[in-house]
Amino acid sequence: MATIPEPANATVQAVYRLHEQRDAQAGHRAHLGASLIGHPCTRYLWLTWRWAHKEAFDGRMLRLFEAGRQFEARIVAELRAIGVQVSEVDANGRQWRVNDHGGHFGGSLDGAALGLPEAPATWHVLEFKTHNAKSFADLKAKGVQAAKPMHWAQMQTYMGLTGMDRAMYIAENKDTSELYSERVAFDPVEFERLRARALQIIESPEPPPRISNDPAWWQCKTCAMHPICHGEQAPLVNCRTCAHSTPVMDGAGGWRCERHNTAIDTGRQHSGCAGHRYIPLLLERIAEKVDAWDEPGGNAAVRYRMADGAEFVNGAPPHFSSVEIRAAKHKAMLADPQVQRIKADFPDARMVA
Template identity: 50%
Template sequence: MRLFQTGHLEELRMIADLRAAGLEVSTGPAEGRQWSFTEKKKTGGHFSLSLDGAVLGVPEAPETWHVLECKTHNAKSFEKLKKEGVEKSKPVHYAQMQVGMLLSGMDRALYLAKNKDTDEYDSERVSLDKKKAEALVDVAEQVVSSPEVPPGISRDPAFFECKFCNHHPLCFEGVPMEKTCRSCIHVATADEGRWFCSKKEAVLSLEEQKAACAQWEAIR
C-alpha cells in the first residue's frame, strides 16, 4: 500500500512539473476522477482502462492531445529505457498506451519516465499502432469469454514473470481462488459489464457476486 501511495505521489509531482513547463494536463472529467474508457464491442464492457491523464502542448505536436503515461524507474531500468525505448524495455507500459489510445480516440501518447535515484526525466512520444492495439483487445476478449481458467504463461514457479506475480500462490502453491460468483463455473459474462448465473437464471448484482452462494463451484 505504501509503495502504491509513493507511486501516486510521484505521478502527481510529474504532472505538476509538466504544468510548470507550460503544458496543459487533464487528469479526469471531475475532481478525484480519472479518465476511464471501456471496450464494449468485443468484451461486452468487461475490459476497461484508466489513464494517468491527457496532455496538450507537447513541443513536437503542440495542438494534439496525447495520452499521458507517467512511470518511475530505478537507475538500471531507466538506463535500459533510454537505450531501448519503451516498446522493447517496458512492453506492458507500451501496451497500456496502445489500448489507451485506441479506447480514448487519441492517436498519440507521451511516456514520461523519472529516475527515482536522480530525479532525471526522459520522455518518448508513441504513435497509435491500431493493429497492435486491436490485437491486445482480442486477447482481452479471449480471457473474458473463456469458460475456463486461461493457461498460465509458464509452468515453472521460478520463471521471472511468475515469480513476481501477485497470483503466484494461486498457480503454484495450491492456494484456493477467492470465492465469488466471478470465479464460479456457473457464472458467465453478459453485456454491459454484467454477470449472468445459469443456476439462478438471472443477472447478478455486485453484492450477490461478492457473496457467492452454496452452489458455488470453482472455475477450472
C-alpha cells in the first residue's frame, strides 16, 4: 500500500502555531503581577514591569500552561462536589481581582472557599498549581513556602489585599494526578514587605541593581533577561522602556508621556512612537550616557560613549532611533564613522541589523 507523502507532524505543528500566535497577540501584562512579586531578583521584576523583553514560549509549553488552567476548572468542580462553597467572583459579580499602588500591582485569584473540611467556618484564598513529579515531591517534602516561595508570596499578597487570613494551596502531580493540599496562614509582616517591594519597582525610573554582576551566576545564566541585563541586547522599543514615560498613581494603572504631556493607553504603550528614547541605564552594557539635549522640532537626543571612546546618539535622523539601536546586531556599528557619514548624507537610511 502506497504511503501518502506529507510534512512530518503537520497537524501537530499547526496546533502549536495556533498557541504561539495567540500568545503573541496577547501582548504584555499591564500590571506588576502578584504571581511574580516573590521572584528573587528585583531587577528582573523591574525589566518585566517595564516590558524590556517578552519571553517567547513554544506551542508545546503554551499547551502545558493551558493544561494548568484546565486543572483549575476541574478542582473547583470537585471541591463543590464535596460540599465546599467556592466563589469564583467577588460581591460585584466579577472575577476575584485585587490591585494596589494605583492599580499597577495585583492579580486574579483562582477563587475563594468556605466550608473546607480542615476549617469549615473560615474563608480561604484558593490557589491551584500543577507540578511535574520532581517538583511535586519537593513540595510534599518541604511545604509550599520553602519549595515554591513565589507561590507563597502570591498567596500572602492575595490574603493581604482581600482581608482573608488563610489560603488553601492545592497542587496536582501532572504525571500521576495525585493531589497535595496545604493551608497557609497570613503573615502581615511579609505582606507589607512585598507591598513595599512592589511600590519600589513601580516608582523607580531606572532599573535596580542586579541580583549578581556575574553573568555566570546560577540565577542569572538561565534568566530570560540575561541578554539585556548581562549582554548587549537592547530592550524592546515601547513606552515602558522610554525615558519620557511615567506610571500614574490614578487607581486605574495609568501611564503618562511627559514629553507629549498626555496619557498613554495600553495599546499605545505597546507601539510607542518615533520620539522613543531609551532609559539610559537600559543601555549601560552597550555604552554610557554622556549628554542629552533638545533639538529643533522638540526632539530629544541622548549621546552615548562606548568603552573605546567612540560615540553615538539616540535621536531623530541623522541620529539613531531606538528601533535601530535594538536592531543592530553589532553595537559597535552605531559608533562607526562610515556608518554615521551615511546616516548624515542619507537621512532616510536606517540600520536594520
